[in-house]
């Protein structure tokens with residue numbers, strides 16, 4: 426049976442605003458940090474009591490506030506949250522790069538982490554020396570590192586620069602080597618912060634595959650990313666952080682749903698499962714569209730797919746309150762798509778001046794390619810048409826007309842011949 430390898434209890438981390446904490450950018454610095462921790466904590470307690478005595482903590486920012494969770498051996502856990510939610514701070518505490526202000530994180534196993542660019546490398550040492558230094562810190566013998574060395578170099582693609590100090594590497598090269606080192610040195614727990622933001626598509630793919638390999642060999646992976654589709658593909662569960670606290674924790678699908686629904690920017694979203702572990706994330710800019718009759722109607726979607734797709738297509742059906750379809754359309758039937766290949770797409774669908782009668786409607790959407798279905802989402806967003814007198818004539822459109830009203834061109838002519846014959 427799997428047992429907890431990480432137990433986080435009431436973990437909090439405060440930063441003083443305007444007093445940027447020095448975060449070590451090398452493993453040696455991190456080791457020094459750990460040795461200095463008791464002294465810093467003592468200083469922190471003193472400064473806290475001084476601040477309290479002065480009656481204010483206004484300059485304190487809680488990057489993490491009372492966070493508790495457990496992670497079992499073999500779990501692959503995604504950490505998601507908006508910018509500034511505390512994700513990187515949590516990973517830094519788990520990697521012992523920074524000390525918590527209160528609470529604790531108990532880690533059982535050898536941790537290897539890929540945090541911010543440059544963390545974990547000594548800038549003056551060559552790529553080669555950094556590989557050996559990291560392996561040694563992880564408790565590996567020289568022979569063990571020798572065995573992994575070629576694989577690391579091959580994965581990172583920095584062979585030509587192995588004897589160059591890493592401070593001369595581009596940020597992309599540093600991340601490539603750092604990920605290769607972190608993932609190949611057989612850690613029991615692999616912690617990775619947003620590796621997918623750097624590097625080209627092939628490298629991102631390679632990283633995801635490597636993390637999958639690490640997890641399938643029973644190791645624990647903790648992975649921070651803003652790429653929700655990648656989190657869905659890789660992780661078995663997810664934790665959502667919001668303003669330093671846990672907003673949700675559970676299955677990836679539920680957590681992503683919760684994350685998208687809690688958005689301050691009013692982005693609504695659905696994560697739709699297709700296949701075993703694949704999560705397809707779709708978000709719309711508005712959850713409720715309010716329009717006047719015949720006012721131009723459009724909707725915008727963003728979607729991420731686990732694998733890149735070509736020629737995406739979108740369809741929609743608008744339903745009335747009794748769930749009867751009113752009208753639908755599809756870019757596939759109109760053979761309108763986009764060239765290119767990507768796993769992140771933005772779409773604007775312009776419906777023009779659709780003459781919907783006043784009332785409430787729901788919209789379901791379909792996404793796919795010209796040849797395949799990818800996902801369907803019912804009740805994706807609502808449309809409310811909220812004026813009752815589109816003709817501006819003092820009469821409401823009767824419900825009995827149905828869900829569409831029509832603005833025809835009416836030509837009346839007095840039929841004078843017929844009138845004369847009477």
Ligand SMILES: Nc1ncnc2c1ncn2[C@@H]1O[C@H](COP(=O)(O)OP(=O)(O)OP(=O)(O)O)[C@@H](O)[C@H]1O
Pocket residue numbers: 440441444445446447448486487488506507508509510511512513514515
């Ligand atoms: N070394 C530091 N000194 C002072 N404040 C910090 C420090 N590191 C982080 N913070 C603050 O703590 C909060 C949480 O930051 P953190 O980097 O953990 O967020 P995040 O969720 O990783 O964000 P992002 O998605 O943008 O990377 C932010 O308000 C940030 O400004």
